[in-house]
Amino acid sequence: MKPLHFLSVATLLAFTSSALLAQSATLYSWKNLPKIAQPAFRKDTINITRFGAKPDGITLNTQAINTAIEECSKKGGGVVLVPPGLWLTGPVVLKSNVNLHLKKTATLLFTTDKTQYAIVEGVYEGKNAARNQSPISGKNLENVAITGQGIVDGNGDVWRAVNKSQLTESQWKEKVASGGVLKDDGKTWYPSEQFKQASVGNKSMLLVPGKSLNDFMDMKDFLRPNLVVLTNCKKVLLEGVTFQNSPAWCLHPLMCQDLTLRNLFVKNPEYAHNGDGMDIESCKNFLIEGCTLDVGDDAICIKSGKDEEGRKRGMPTENGIIRYNTVYNGHGGFVVGSEMSGGARYLFVHDCTFMGTDKGLRFKSVRGRGGVVEHIYAKNIYMKNIAQEAIFFDMYYFVKFATDSPRDERPEVNEGTPIFRHMKFENIVCNGAEKGIFVRGLPEMPIEDIQMENLTLQTQVGAELVDAKGISIKNAQLQSVKTKPVISVLNSSLLSFDGIQYAQNSDVLFSINGNRTQNISVKNTEFKNAKTKAEFLEGASEKELIFTNK
Template sequence: MEKLVASGGLVSDDNRTWYPSEKSKKGTGVKNAGVISPDKTAKDYEEIKDFLRPNMVVLTRCKKVLLQGVTFQNSPAWCLHPLLCEHITLRDVYVKNPWYAQNGDGVDLESCRFGRVENCVFDVGDDAICIKSGRDEQGRKRGVPTENFIIKNNLVYHAHGGFVIGSEMSGGARNLFVSNCTFMGTDIGLRFKTTRGRGGVVEKIFIKDINMTNIPGEAILFDMYYMAKDPVPLAGEKAADVKVETIPVTEATPQFRDFQISNVVCHGAQKGIFIRGLPEMPISNITMDNIVIKAKKGAELLEASNIRITNATFEVTDSDPLINVRNSREIQLSNIKFDEAKNFINIKGEKSGVVVSGTDIKKAKDKPVFADGATAGALTTK
């Protein structure tokens, strides 16, 4: 921070964020700053001009697009942004942005259908391969999901997420097939994020044969409390807790469901699996099979439903507990392998129900813990 301040610019009121100019700082406080409306002119945007960084390549309503063997580098914001396109292919593309490039995504496929992303390399400042379909009411009104894509044989170095869906997924996403990808040092490996207000349905996502190494955050993350912050807290920071409350389901309630994830190997992460849904809309119908994870922590399942983890191996340094469950029902854990654990499972909440099979949970030093309304009847072993 001291080096940035010495170079010029200014810092936020809480001394946590550096801005290159006053116009850049002011833009962060303007709601929907980039939305153009008929009652505004170019002059109205002048005082936040530095905040309005453009994307490098935008393709809108194009068909039969091929980007092949090209390097894209140093974009002001998103690098590649196909919007409402059909039959688009990225092959042997290299996308590179500095690690500090805020919003420096690699490729954002927004409300597109029929395409491939293959044999590409990403080393960027934000999410690498990202699926979007519009934000909040505007995205729902457009109502065009991103669908029918094959994403395979890609390599991701630095990024906030290797393969990402959201958080602007209000038009939905479906029929995505991801395979044979490698993530090396991405903040999060598989990252699926949304928040209340988005709406939209993300479903029928098929992922297999993923290799990861040196992941600072989670290897696999589903989070419905996205807060537009860096996915990994800076040194000395602590991830903010969320207020858990149930609100009525509306068209603005997002949904994540029907994911199949198999053959994933992660060598080094802060946490292996993190699933956090909403009380009124749990993340549901997630299958994970043949998972091998070496991490500090194992798995955390919060406000989820019908989660099946089968043939999973955990090698963790903090196993208190290895698996944490809160208000999640129809959780099936089958053939879970681990060396030693202080506590295999901690179950909270009266809604919870877990079935463990083919697993020697007696290897753990302590017995399962039940709290916050959960009783011993919440756990069935076979």
């Protein structure tokens, strides 16, 4: 007779985590999503031509556009109309109760004259920093919008450095001929000598005590602005417009509430350094729907501040809906991190398509960030030609190791320890990726309680779990080409695999590694398709893997 097995403390904790996940869903669920308040505007319309604006691509219309916005706001708000044409302008500052409306074939083209952009106090990766004034900005506003079918172009190429390897030979020759300077090795183009010196010298743009904005004048050209920055605003709408060619991040709502981004086209060149599409930072109640993104860095990205400053701000990005979006080029389709020190929670991602991104669902952080990322729900995500991982968690962002696996070090858990937990992903389809699932937590804080169900992943490698706890994968087709192993586990516990399908004649189904690996259950899975059902390496114990046949 086999001995009875009593539930361990770890198992009870796993059940508790699952119970908490189910309980949290009662606050928000797929049938009871967050509500996002919409702005409302008077119908009064002011045409920017009333103030002398000219659509010739030569006249600088900064004053005319800003005057129209100010006058509209003073009169109680309404619509500021940008008619068809090429409208050259410097920085535009939005005001409350104003809808800046761009008609089809209207383009706001921001000037390449960098003297038009003052050095201001801004934010860089979650920390206070000196930046050039954003082409479009607004602060402490309510009821504000940019709508229409026109184009907002940041003229970003004059601001950005670029590596030779990122361009074709003819593009590189054209870039060099346009001016600027080269790095000493001839492999990087900089827009100016000032930019080069700041970059090579690794000069900091962060604002620290005793340093004023004037102290940054010798590196002004290096302080690239984000295209649109809206700070501490309520009831914000961006709809229908194309935002493109940003010097750095494209759209950056910061500490906003009731934010809607609808039917936007966000476009940056593939080589655009920091060319993110949307960075939603410390915002509450937001909707991103029907948008198309093709960018040079992360596409739809969730942030909440960096390290100690982010934790002091203490504003999670929460109560968000991301749906019906398409992402082409980008480092990640939907991304959380790595600046997530204020946390993120109650985010619902569904019915999105990622075509050719580096990663699909991307979660990233590192020791020192802190913050809690939890209650993330994703379903009906369709991917094709993903360069790296379809589903990706990594708590070693930008950390380099001598080997592929992190060292088995376990520093004390503190306020700088990032926590990622309580998530559910359903109906995820990927046709082409290097790896289907990659989860790498920290030895002292595993990635915990991630439920994945109904997956169809055609990839080179199936799944790899490192320092993970309470991961459940159910009804998954892991049709990996490289079949040794289909699933790799290292120093992880309380894992559940139910109904796993994989390629016939696979070399190894499971590779179980590490003496901290325990409590792995596999059921409803056919084993005869694999030459070897399981291998045990690096101190892993065979008794920790329990198979239950169909």
